[in-house]
Amino acid sequence: MQKSGLSAFLARRGQALSRIWQQYGGLDLFRNIGERTLNTVSRLGRATLFLYETVVGMTYLVPRFSLVVQQVFNVGVLTLLIILVSGLFVGMVLALQGYNTLVTFGAEESLGLVVALTLLRELGPVVTALLFAGRAGSALTAEIGLMKATEQLAGMEMMAVNPIKRVIAPRFLAGVIAMPLLATMFSAVGVFGGHLIGVGLVGLDSGSYWSQMQSGVDFYDDILNGLMKSVVFGFTVSWIAVFEGYDAVPTSEGVSRATNHTVVYSSLAVLALDFILTSLTLGEV
């Protein structure tokens, strides 16, 4: 009796399991996982080949450097306003928060140093990269995706002009050039914003704000490391942006999805890379 009760119980459970299995598509579940994995891997492969072709294609730009300058204007100068305003406010908030904490330890004289280090090492490169992905990256993806959808890239190919050299390479290079410049300006304006609050509002001594900064900030460990980060971020965000545009499904929905991907993937990549780069540089010290 007991045995048959157990087997009946198991049979019922088995049926329930099989219903759930059917409901979620049975083997389809695994098939979907497999398909998605394969798609992701092949897309990464395509992105790598695409990057290779772009970098090799840069020789084309040597006699046509004006194309790069024009794109530096598009992705750099047009992003400047949002970078400067954000930098100013981030610097001001840093000074307020920093002062509040430092004053409890009687270390408010170090405010300049705290603001400068935070900006140069972390917030400058990271916040600039996030804003850059949102402003310039999405614009690049949408532009290239629409050029594909309106057959402009195909038309170029038929005129024996390689669109990777003519369209992609200058935009990618411009992104890599513009990012460190923007991050530097972000940090500079941030330091100025910190001075506005620390000296202007709170009434710290201007001399100690600057001199603490001067003695505490190291050129290699702080400035150069931050600059290196911004180059890496610029490279990553530009790569994602141009690839998403070039690989977009040439419809309005496809372009909108590609633009979306650019912002999401760039932001995640920047944050993940920031952790890796920071742990590498701090490990060195």
Add this chain to the structure above:
Amino acid sequence: MIPENNNLDSVVDIKDLTFRYGSRVIVDKLSLTIPRGKVVAIMGGSGCGKTTLLNLIGGRIKPDSGTLLVDGQSVPDLSKSELFDLRKRMGMLFQTGALLTDLSLFENVAFPIREHTQLPEAILRKVVLMKLERVGLRGAWRLMPSELSGGMARRAALARAIALEPMMIMYDEPFTGLDPISKGVIAKLIKELNEVLGITSIVVSHDVADTCAISDYAYLMGEGRIIGEGLPSEVQQSKSEHVRQFMEGLPDGPVPYQYPAPDYVEDLLTGDAS
């Protein structure tokens, strides 16, 4: 530019060409010849593989089997640089015009010349204005593509296609979406470029009357194959059911009106849309 194989009497030679997209056969053992210096029409319904055929000729996609010669060169076997060299001698007019939207009309026509030659600016200007004059748009050189009407955009794209003086131009649906006047202008231009410059023209279209009026020879495509060919007048008088249906625009015939579907009553009664 002088074609290398001037003595060949055909520009495009296709034999048993097959192209598959996934498991679907788009071009099915197709054979055709485009004689040099003629206007050849390739007509067929939407989705019969006409545009795919142009992409195959232009080397943008590779066929699965068969031979495809353009000016004596086997397009699928060319390296990228050889293909680009060949493309400098082929023009293509896209359905949308495909003008570069960030460049003015002048710069659009100058684009292929700037990319492939080192002409001084003064000569370049003269060449571009001559191309624009050919299509009647010299006065509009300053305009941006967004300021052009559909017909003007296509004429501008045509000026760009002839910028490098190609031996052949492929027109992808040149009449679609144009008003009667613009259609007439494009038809006149295709004919003129063919007669004056000796450019071989391949006109892919589903516009029977306009296309037949300007072409020297016509192919009719259906389901990836050639289903009829001959002089335009012959094709128009063909007895073949396929050809009749297309030329007269009959809704039902060898090409069925219905997309393949299960039995109607059964479909309505089962009520399962997934």
